[in-house]
């Protein structure tokens with residue numbers, strides 16, 4: 001087992017790679033605990049859960065709302081949870097984001113931890129302390145920065161993850177490699193089959209390297225004032241495509257990375273062969289290179305993006321494979337880039 005530490009402003013978090021869900025009870029403080037999970041994860045793994053009450057939430061982005069949060073608050077009150085209580089989210093990114101938000105706000109904050117069960121949750125959503133829910137159809141509009149006490153990444157749980165959900169995780173691993181690690185990028189290129197088959201050694205390296213990249217960035221800039229913005233590579237258009245075209249996170253982010261990479265070439269920051277390398281890697285991991293949507297709908301979704309400052313957005317460009325740069329850009333400039341041929 002490997003442990004990676006995140007040091008937040010107010011709390012620290014231990015990410016345990018290769019630990020087992022069966023040992024969860026060892027990490028939970030000796031007071032009252034409630035588990036939050038979804039129906040899929042519960043069906044597969046409830047037998048491995050410690051004997052704590054379980055709150056089951058629905059599935060899909062549509063349930064990542066304040067209504068779900070409210071229904072959890074009500075159940076926590078029925079269980080008479082007090083401030084010494086603890087919550088554990090066992091699930092993918094949606095369960096983790098909601099559990100973290102509920103734990104951050106219930107009784108002004110109680111302790112919490114995650115067992116990340118999807119690849120996306122292991123390499124991204126469970127790491128770094130962003131919690132939140134969608135509001136009025138916009139992604140993660142309401143949320144907190146708050147570190148879980150621990151994150152268990154049980155690699156064995158990935159075996160039951162549906163194939164299209166695995167691809168979502170690979171999109172974020174490719175993102176981490178593209179912005180920060182040329183060696184990881186090369187490893188992804190030369191180990192496609194092993195990675196897609198979830199070969200234990202390959203997947204352990206991919207999860208571990210990804211978490212190290214994210215942990216390094218979060219340790220430097222927990223509240224996303226600078227360096228952490230690089231983790232949004234592909235996400236400006238990714239979130240807009242999710243909203244406008246209704247695709248999942250992985251598809252949105254991969255097509256979003258292709259757009260951001262194209263813009264990097266158009267602005268002269270990134271060379272075309274490297275852009276083609278990124279496109280080819282994304283395609284090898286069976287992720288979409290484009291998602292069809294109208295430019296004006298995308299711009300409107302981006303205009304509403306929570307990262308917008310006045311009429312500007314912080315856009316993440318690539319300078320090289322493994323090197324990203326964040327630049328402030330006006331929406332009019334973005335519009336021009338969208339229309340300009342490569």
Ligand SMILES: NC(=O)c1ccc[n+]([C@@H]2O[C@H](COP(=O)([O-])OP(=O)(O)OC[C@H]3O[C@@H](n4cnc5c(N)ncnc54)[C@H](O)[C@@H]3O)[C@@H](O)[C@H]2O)c1
Pocket residue numbers: 038039040041044059060061064091092093094095097117118119120121124125126127128129130131132139140157158159160161162165168249
């Ligand atoms: N907080 C952050 O920093 C951050 C970062 C990236 C993404 N996110 C959020 O993460 C969410 C997406 O997460 P996700 O892709 O994990 O989606 P998800 O939580 O919807 O999980 C995907 C599906 O896989 C199922 N599943 C999960 N683990 C399983 C397992 N081991 N076996 C079988 N089925 C399993 C779930 O039931 C669900 O149906 C988005 O809402 C996104 O905004 C948050």
